[in-house]
Amino acid sequence: MQAPRFLDIEYCHTDDALFPxxxxxxxxxxxMKAVVIAPEDDWLPDDGDLGDVDLRYLEEQGVPILELARELHEDLPDQTVYVDGLDPDEILIDKIFTALGQEAPFEIAPITDLITGLDSNDLEDRRRQVMIDEGLEPQLPENGVYALLLLAKEEGLLEEN
Structure with a gap:
């Protein structure tokens, strides 16, 4: 049995910018895999205001979106990938692949499509509680994916190791 696939994106959101x-x-x-993303120049606002996002860090440590897209094509082809439903994940994925003139190799669906026994509020409460119980910082995307994996495990959607 293959495990369901999960994805989480941290992003910059200001009045003039929204990018992963x-x-x-x-x-x-x-x-899991996790990457920092080097932004495309046309994603950056003209006024340079990125809030608390460190552009130098992203430029030095981030992977180019072409490399990211290649990995996503290898890892998630023709998959349904589940997200927590709280972030503009679909917009952010579109932004990455549109910049490359490509279509995303996977479909995004909310976790509520996978775990159907709970409504979205109860599911979000459980996800938040898992984050607290595990001591996970919510702003790290790998922690968001880990929390979703734990929820899927609780629901019997993952094999025990």
Whole structure:
């Protein structure tokens, strides 16, 4: 049995900008990958205001979106990838692939499509509680993916190791 795939994106959002800065996703075997994303120049606002986002860090540590897209094509082809439904994940994925003139190799769906026994509020409460119980910082996308993996495990959607 393959594990459901999960994805979480950290992003910059100001009055003039919305773009991904980090992403994590899970693989068929339940492992995770996480990257910092180097922004495209046309994603940056003219006034240079990125709020609390460190542009130098993104430029020095981030992977180019072409490399990111290649990895996503390898890891998530023709998959349904589940997200927590709280962030503009679909917009951010579109932004990455549109910049490359490509279509995303996967579909995004809210976690409520996978875990159907709870309504979205109860599911979000459980996700938040998992984050607290595990001591996970919510702004790290790998922690968001880990929390979704734990929820899927609780629901019997992952094999026990």
């Amino acid at each position: 800065v980090a992403m994590a996703w899970s693989l068929a075997d339940g492992r």
